Amino acid sequence: MESKETSKRSRLLEAANKLVHRQGFNQTTLADIAQQAEVPLGNVYYYFKTKEEIGHALIEHRANFYGGLIAAWDKLPDPRKRIHALIEEVESQRQALAASGCPIGSLCQELHKDGGVLAEKAATLMAAILSWTERQFHLLGKGSESADLALHLVTVLQGVSLLTHTFGQPELILRETSRLKKWVDSL
Incomplete structure (x- = not known):
């Protein structure tokens, strides 16, 4: 079973994957990714310190x-x-x-x-x-x-x-x- 932390990271990554494919890397913001993954924006930084890390x-x-x-x-x-x-x-x-x-x-x-x-x-x-x-x-x-x-x-x-x-x-x-x-x- 996936841990809660791994699940959030996976959701963020899958959200980034979909958004970047649909609208491009430069047009995709951390806020977009957080919203798509249904994760508070502040939590994104726990998993990815920068957009480059994403x-x-x-x-x-x-x-x-x-x-x-x-x-x-x-x-x-x-x-x-x-x-x-x-x-x-x-x-x-x-x-x-x-x-x-x-x-x-x-x-x-x-x-x-x-x-x-x-x-x-x-x-x-x-x-x-x-x-x-x-x-x-x-x-x-x-x-x-x-x-x-x-x-x-x-x-x-x-x-x-x-x-x-x-x-x-x-x-x-x-x-x-x-x-x-x-x-x-x-x-």
């Missing part, structure tokens, strides 16, 4: 979430099926992507504008996805092409996520993920 915890939270997805995908017997699982995850999130954009891509882009340690830590999220995808292409026997193939795949997924959000059209995800799956199958 940012670090949020990045770790997202890393754990995507790490769990990757661990599940790694159980699939074939690297091609693993790559399809990545593509299908984006496909399954098309409504959220249309509403708020990619939770990793948007965060990385926003934090990179400010630079600093938080931006560098956020970039590790995207680097982990690229690295995992490159490994899958290596396992498919693509050798020295693997890094470029991974970059292409992740770039297309990020690009279609941006356009889906920009135009509010989730069907764009379906069009592009269908093409990507055929492309992966042709390799």
Whole structure:
């Protein structure tokens, strides 16, 4: 059973995760997070001394979430099926992507504008996805092409996520993920 303290911290972190995805890191205040989590604002400082600490915890939270997805995908017997699982995850999130954009891509882009340690830590999220995808292409026997193939795949997924959000059209995800799956199958 989760302790009362862990529960409050978890609620604050989940509130930050939702708010930052919906409105951005810089637009999300500690007061917003406290209100969403139904925790008094003064209590926020017990768990997170600064907004930057929330940012670090949020990045770790997202890393754990995507790490769990990757661990599940790694159980699939074939690297091609693993790559399809990545593509299908984006496909399954098309409504959220249309509403708020990619939770990793948007965060990385926003934090990179400010630079600093938080931006560098956020970039590790995207680097982990690229690295995992490159490994899958290596396992498919693509050798020295693997890094470029991974970059292409992740770039297309990020690009279609941006356009889906920009135009509010989730069907764009379906069009592009269908093409990507055929492309992966042709390799």
